[in-house]
Amino acid sequence: MKYKSQKVAYYFFGLSMLLITLQIIYGFIMGFAHMGYDGLHRWIPFNTASATHKNLLVVWIISGFMGAAYYIIPEEAERELVSVKLAMLQFWTLAIVGVIAVAGFHVGWWEGRKFLEIPRPLDFLVAANVVGFILLILITLLKGKKQTSTAWVLTMGLAAAGLLYLPGMIFFDNISMDSFFRWWVVHLWVEGVWELIMGGILAFLLIKLTGVDREVIEKWLYLIVGLTFLSGILGTGHHYYFTGVPKYWLLIGGVFSSLEPLAFLGMTLFALSMYRKGNKKHPNKLAVTWTLSTAIVSFLGAGLLGLAHTLPQVNLHTHGTLITASHGHLAFWGAYGSLVFAMISYAMPQMTGRRIYDNRAGHLAFWLANIGMITMAIAFAAAGIGQVYIERLAGKDFMTAANAIKPHFFVLIIGATIFSIGVTYFIVNFIRFGLPNDEALRADDKYEALSN
Amino acid sequence: MLTKKQAKIFFLGGTLLFAIIFLGLSYDTVTNGITSHTHPDNMTEAVVLGRTLWDKNNCMGCHTLMGEGAYYAPELTKVYDRRGPDYIKTAVMFKNNGLGWGQRGRHMVEYNFTEKEADGLVAFFKWVGEMDLNGYPAPPTIK
Numbered sequence: 001m002k003y004k005s006q007k008v009a010y011y012f013f014g015l016s017m018l019l020i021t022l023q024i025i026y027g028f029i030m031g032f033a034h035m036g037y038d039g040l041h042r043w044i045p046f047n048t049a050s051a052t053h054k055n056l057l058v059v060w061i062i063s064g065f066m067g068a069a070y071y072i073i074p075e076e077a078e079r080e081l082v083s084v085k086l087a088m089l090q091f092w093t094l095a096i097v098g099v100i101a102v103a104g105f106h107v108g109w110w111e112g113r114k115f116l117e118i119p120r121p122l123d124f125l126v127a128a129n130v131v132g133f134i135l136l137i138l139i140t141l142l143k144g145k146k147q148t149s150t151a152w153v154l155t156m157g158l159a160a161a162g163l164l165y166l167p168g169m170i171f172f173d174n175i176s177m178d179s180f181f182r183w184w185v186v187h188l189w190v191e192g193v194w195e196l197i198m199g200g201i202l203a204f205l206l207i208k209l210t211g212v213d214r215e216v217i218e219k220w221l222y223l224i225v226g227l228t229f230l231s232g233i234l235g236t237g238h239h240y241y242f243t244g245v246p247k248y249w250l251l252i253g254g255v256f257s258s259l260e261p262l263a264f265l266g267m268t269l270f271a272l273s274m275y276r277k278g279n280k281k282h283p284n285k286l287a288v289t290w291t292l293s294t295a296i297v298s299f300l301g302a303g304l305l306g307l308a309h310t311l312p313q314v315n316l317h318t319h320g321t322l323i324t325a326s327h328g329h330l331a332f333w334g335a336y337g338s339l340v341f342a343m344i345s346y347a348m349p350q351m352t353g354r355r356i357y358d359n360r361a362g363h364l365a366f367w368l369a370n371i372g373m374i375t376m377a378i379a380f381a382a383a384g385i386g387q388v389y390i391e392r393l394a395g396k397d398f399m400t401a402a403n404a405i406k407p408h409f410f411v412l413i414i415g416a417t418i419f420s421i422g423v424t425y426f427i428v429n430f431i432r433f434g435l436p437n438d439e440a441l442r443a444d445d446k447y448e449a450l451s452n
Numbered sequence: 453m454l455t456k457k458q459a460k461i462f463f464l465g466g467t468l469l470f471a472i473i474f475l476g477l478s479y480d481t482v483t484n485g486i487t488s489h490t491h492p493d494n495m496t497e498a499v500v501l502g503r504t505l506w507d508k509n510n511c512m513g514c515h516t517l518m519g520e521g522a523y524y525a526p527e528l529t530k531v532y533d534r535r536g537p538d539y540i541k542t543a544v545m546f547k548n549n550g551l552g553w554g555q556r557g558r559h560m561v562e563y564n565f566t567e568k569e570a571d572g573l574v575a576f577f578k579w580v581g582e583m584d585l586n587g588y589p590a591p592p593t594i595k
Contacts, residue, residue: 034524038559042550046495046524046559047513114521149460171502175580176490178480179520219456226463232475233470243518246485250475250586291506316590320519320527387523395592400557422555 001350003074005081007436011091012067013344017427018244019060019098020337022419024352026053034402034409037434044106051105051117055334058115059098065197066094066133069158072204073137076151077144082136085257090132095134097125100110113178115186118167123169136359149218150207160193173365176244180284183239190332191235191260191302194230198298198339199267205291205346206271210278218275226264229261238310242319250312250321261303264409271295284349285358289366290342297338297370301377317392322405332376339424341359341369352433353440361432365425372419376412383408459554489498489584505569515546518585525558529589532581537574 029040029049074081074344081087101118104110110117118126137158142150168185172178193219203221207214237253271292283286305327309318318324344363349355356362383405390401453461486492512521517528531540544552545565547566552562565573 018481030524036557041550041559045514045559045575047510047561049554050513050522051510091494098580110510112507114511114512117513118508133500150458167489172487173495174490175506175517176486176516176583177482179485180478215456219454219459222459222463223454226459226466229463229470233467234476241480242585243520244486244489244583244585245481246489247586248477249481295487312586316588320521320523321518322523325523371555381516387509392590393592396595399558408560 001034001098001436001440002078002442003080003442004438005084005087006071006074006347007351008081008084008087008091009067009071009347010436011088012063012070012159013347013430015058015095015098016064016067016340016344017430019056019063020320021424021427022102022104023053023056023060024416024423026050026056027414027416031409031413035406035413047112048105051110052102052116055101055105056310058099060096061332061336061340063094064336065158065194066129067347068155068340068343069137069200069344071199072154073140074150074295076146076148076204077141078146079140079144082139082143087136089130090136093125093129093132096424097122109394110286111390113168113182116182116363120171123165123195127162127165127169130165134162134212136160148214150200150203150214151205153196153221156198157193157196157198161189161197164188164193166184172196173311178246179243180240183236188233189240190336191257192228194336195224195232195263198294198335199225202267202271202291202295202340205287206274206278208346209282209288209291210274210280210282211375212274212283216277219271220266220274224270227266228263230257230264235260235263237308237423238312238315240285241312241315254310254312258307259311261299261307263383264299264303268295268299284346286356286362286366287342287346287362290338290345292337293366293370294342297330300332301327301334305330305377305381317388318384321384321387321392321441322380323388326377326380326384329380330442332372333373338370344430347436348430348433350438351440353437354433356432359429363423363424365429368418368422368425369425370422372415372417372422375415375418379408379412379415383412393395434438491579491582494579494582496571496575497592499568499579501572502574502579505565505573506576509563514560517580518583519588525560527589528577528580529583529585531583532574532578537578540574540577542569544573 026049029044030046030053031047070081070087101122104119105117109119111119137155141147141155164185167181171179199221203217206212207217234252235257237249238257240249240253275292293307309315349357386405387401389402390396391398514522515528516523543553543560545564548554548562550562551559553560553582
């Protein structure tokens, strides 16, 4: 850690850890309900659990991104954050709005719009909070000594993510129009600007961990985010196929979304080749491991599993089945969940001065979380394939299919348990680090020297 | 090999080009496409009431409509054709001591819909069922 104000990141990372814990609990409620154990139905019906599960995901990932930005931007810009007080205010308002949103889901204060269930009055608070955050980051960057490409890509990604929240706040009577603009938010986030944020954070981590020349890394970064938008913007079409829009979206969505894995493949090759080129002397083995796994698992989950059902002739049969849940879980985990874990693993020793670089709990966390999530993706895929055959191809009733695929949910819950143990180990390490402190300033100097 | 500057131009140029194409297509879809595929003229007051209830009760948190939503409960795009209005009304108005409709083995939330609201949901499902969704949901292929 080079600047005192980077410590702000700690609070955002802590919030992430709290929210992922809650997200997992709601996931279990849904997994058991799928198996027929819905004892909580009167108090937490499935739609409450699913809205809570999805929004906790979005908020813990965004909280992780914000923490990453508060850590990275001062270091890249070579100055303190413009205001730690305002940053902490932004943190507490984010946490409070999050709590109100989740509580609201339990009393029916929501909108039935997948991933954007937060009701519109709260949307304005979310938007105000995000604007505050972006201003703090942007002003810090502009006042800084340097404006690196890494910092710009990260900041632009965050600003664009904030801006793209707005189309989701427009109300339409026509459900087809509503869906059209809902995807402007959801798709252009996760298959668009979030990849910019991901690229920026990965570039920062690779610069720090491998010691490879910044010019080389940032050239890759531009190529990858270039590929992201080349494919991802028109790739939005793959959500439009069957929502009441013209047929040209089938062709455009099919072709361009099929190219989307290229950006993720780019990230994989980028991270692996930088690692091979680098000096491998950085002692933070856990951060290196999570960084490389992000680059690899994102390609599997977001790239390949997405490609598997993105063509319209395939999607016609798989759309609206558990196939999507399989892809969704491994994609969010591989690309964004692991990325936040990588950033936390790198930043925590820097902020606290405690060198938990290579311990047993850390490696167990890594392996159990990844094995657990891959098991879950396989269970969802098996359930989804069963559902497609029984319900869609053979035309049997929904519940006939649902009963037939129950055993896969048993496997899902085993996978989820392994995953949860992994995440628990990660949180144990997080707590072991303790609070950030100023004694940790310049703790990384000697490794910086090693890498140069 | 590419320089950093060339890579940057590739990123900015590509993004601008594809964003313009996307906005153009979106303009066409929003002004013409959706109108011709969803017959908005048939959106009566009852349909809009049903659509509002769909949103307000987060039906998408369990069901899918046009394939979008959660995978806990049946796809409802063609539910009007499949089950008919009476079945739908019975299900959404079903009272079972707070447990709601569960005749097929999975419970729905118990709602206190009025007759008018239940009719609104039926009208909404009928309207959605009549949309042109480019062939979705596909008819079964295995006999």
